[in-house]
Amino acid sequence: MNINFTLIAQAIAFAILIWFTVKFVWPPLLGAIEKRQKEIADGLAAAQEGKASLEIAEKKSAQSVGEAKQKAAEIISQAEKRASELLEEAKHQAKAEGDRIVLGAKAEINQEVNRAKESLRAQVSTLAIAGAEKILLKEIDKKTHSDMLNKLAKEL
Amino acid sequence: MEHEGTLSSPSQYIEHHLSFNTQGAEASFWTIHIDTLVMSVILGLIAMGLIWMVAKKATAGVPSKAQAFVELLFDFVDDQVKNIFHGDRHAFIAPAALTVFVWVLVMNAMDFLPVDIMASIYSFLGIHKWRSVPTSDVNTTFALALAVWFLMIYFGIKVKGLGGWLHELYTAPFGAKIWVWPFNFLFNLIEYVSKPLSHSLRLFGNMYAGEVIFLLLGLWAATGVSGLVFGAILGAGWSIFHILIVVLQAFIFMMLTVVYLAMAHEGH
Numbered sequence: 379m380n381i382n383f384t385l386i387a388q389a390i391a392f393a394i395l396i397w398f399t400v401k402f403v404w405p406p407l408l409g410a411i412e413k414r415q416k417e418i419a420d421g422l423a424a425a426q427e428g429k430a431s432l433e434i435a436e437k438k439s440a441q442s443v444g445e446a447k448q449k450a451a452e453i454i455s456q457a458e459k460r461a462s463e464l465l466e467e468a469k470h471q472a473k474a475e476g477d478r479i480v481l482g483a484k485a486e487i488n489q490e491v492n493r494a495k496e497s498l499r500a501q502v503s504t505l506a507i508a509g510a511e512k513i514l515l516k517e518i519d520k521k522t523h524s525d526m527l528n529k530l531a532k533e534l
Numbered sequence: 535m536e537h538e539g540t541l542s543s544p545s546q547y548i549e550h551h552l553s554f555n556t557q558g559a560e561a562s563f564w565t566i567h568i569d570t571l572v573m574s575v576i577l578g579l580i581a582m583g584l585i586w587m588v589a590k591k592a593t594a595g596v597p598s599k600a601q602a603f604v605e606l607l608f609d610f611v612d613d614q615v616k617n618i619f620h621g622d623r624h625a626f627i628a629p630a631a632l633t634v635f636v637w638v639l640v641m642n643a644m645d646f647l648p649v650d651i652m653a654s655i656y657s658f659l660g661i662h663k664w665r666s667v668p669t670s671d672v673n674t675t676f677a678l679a680l681a682v683w684f685l686m687i688y689f690g691i692k693v694k695g696l697g698g699w700l701h702e703l704y705t706a707p708f709g710a711k712i713w714v715w716p717f718n719f720l721f722n723l724i725e726y727v728s729k730p731l732s733h734s735l736r737l738f739g740n741m742y743a744g745e746v747i748f749l750l751l752g753l754w755a756a757t758g759v760s761g762l763v764f765g766a767i768l769g770a771g772w773s774i775f776h777i778l779i780v781v782l783q784a785f786i787f788m789m790l791t792v793v794y795l796a797m798a799h800e801g802h
Contacts, residue, residue, distance in 0.1 A: 381673060382565040383558070388574060388668075388677030395578045396633045396681075403582060404629035406589040407608050410601075413594035 503531025544753050551649055551749050554671065555663045567671055574668035577640045585636065611635055614789060619796040627795050630685075634678065634791050638737065639784035641668045645744050645776060650752055669783075670741040672734065679734035682791050686729070689798040733790050740783045744776055 507527055554567040588604045597605060615628040644667045656664040668674045691699045703722050708714040751772065755765030 380561065380565075381676065382563050382567070384565070384567040384570055384671065384673035385677045385680070387566060387571050388674050389681045391571070391575050391578065392633075392637075392678055392681050395582060395637060396630045398586070399582060399633040400626055400629040403586045403589045404624065404632065406592045407604065408624055410589075410592035410594045410597075411605060411608065414597075417594060 499531055499534050502534050503527065506530065506534075547753060548746070548749050550663070551653065552665070552745070553663050554665055555661065567665075567673060569664045569666075570668045570671040570674055573644065573666060574637075574641055574674055577644070577668070578637050581636050581640045582633065585632075607636070608632065611788070615792050618789075618792050619799065621799055627792060630795070631788050631792050634682075635784055635788040638669060638678070638787045639781065641674065642737075642741060642780040642784055644668070645670070645741060645748070645780060646773060649745070649748055667741055667745055669737055670745050672738045672742075675734035675738040675741075676730070678737075678787070679730040682733065682794055683726070683730040686794050686798040689795055693799050729794060733787070733794070737783050737787050740779055744772075744779060747772055 510527070555569040557566045557568050558564050585604055585607075588598075588600045591598075592601055592604075611632045612623070612628055615623045615631050619627050621627075647666050649666075652666050653664070656662070665671065687699075690702075694702060704715045704718050706718060707721065708718050748769065751765045751769045754761045755769070756762075
């Protein structure tokens with residue numbers, strides 16, 4: 379156990395070794411570790427962000443689906459309303475048309491009846507005149523009594 | 535002790551295993567322990583070189599197994615330093631702590647090499663005196679402790695200024711009254727002397743004692759069959775226990791280095 383020059387040599391070796399570590403060994407290790415730590419932290423933060431944005435997107439999509447559903451329901455109800463309106467209109471039109479046809483037919487019938495009445499009346503008057511002629515053949519002049527006969531025919 | 539016929543007595547055996555490969559004038563200050571120097575420098579180069587090679591290729595992506603291991607070491611040291619030193623530890627103290635820990639650890643770990651087998655190998659190579667464990671040489675531990683001591687003073691002056699450092703030398707820990715100045719100075723002097731002594735001798739003592747116990751067990755193993763059995767069993771036990779001591783002493787040495795340097799940064 380004698381102290382000698384080895385001490386100084388060892389101290390120099392130690393100093394060089396420390397210098398080497400400080401200069402070349404420690405910085406790259408520190409850099410790599412710190413960079414990895416940062417990357418992991420960034421990754422975690424990105425994952426968190428992604429999660430949050432996913433939640434927002436889900437909320438948005440749910441909202442738009444709800445809106446679309448509401449709109450579809452509105453459109454359907456409108457269509458139904460319109461359909462019932464159209465049906466109603468068609469019914470009305472059909473009824474009006476029917477009424478019109480019925481009316482026309484009635485008028486025609488009336489006309490026909492009147493015409494028949496008219497012709498009957500004319501025939502009756504002719505018949506009456508013929509009958510009266512036969513009865514009154516001698517005394518009644520066709521010309522003088524035609525006014526009276528016509529009035530008679532009209533009254534029939 | 536069988537490997538060399540000239541070593542017949544136990545004291546010769548132990549003396550042989552505990553003597554350094556010296557260069558230069560015997561018993562003078564200018565002697566150099568070649569074995570201590572060569573072993574420590576080679577171990578330092580290998581250990582820090584391996585870590586350096588991993589560090590050069592360090593990626594922030596998925597690390598290789600080697601990088602993961604080095605990062606484990608890095609985190610371990612960095613955590614310890616972070617708990618003790620509050621400042622920019624990455625500039626000097628943390629890498630210095632890593633150097634101390636790794637270097638002392640590998641130097642201590644040389645204690646696991648079986649002394650007699652290594653001696654056989656060395657003598658086969660023509661080397662008759664070679665100590666494998668640099669930290670069981672007080673020169674190594676004292677060199678490290680002294681370097682830390684100088685760093686301590688350097689950081690003390692750098693942080694507080696020369697005036698502040700000298701002021702603290704006389705006013706801490708008892709106060710600034712003029713009549714306690716001598717006591718303060720004496721106190722600080724003792725502290726500054728005891729720090730490197732305890733720092734270095736703790737490591738040296740543990741490693742040296744470990745080596746001596748291995749040698750004693752080796753001696754016992756040479757006494758006969760029962761000695762061989764007990765020597766082998768106890769040697770295995772001591773080796774296993776020594777794993778703890780080797781790591782623990784390296785850890786303690788690193789922690790004390792960090793604590794001393796951190797104390798130098800803080801005012802009393």
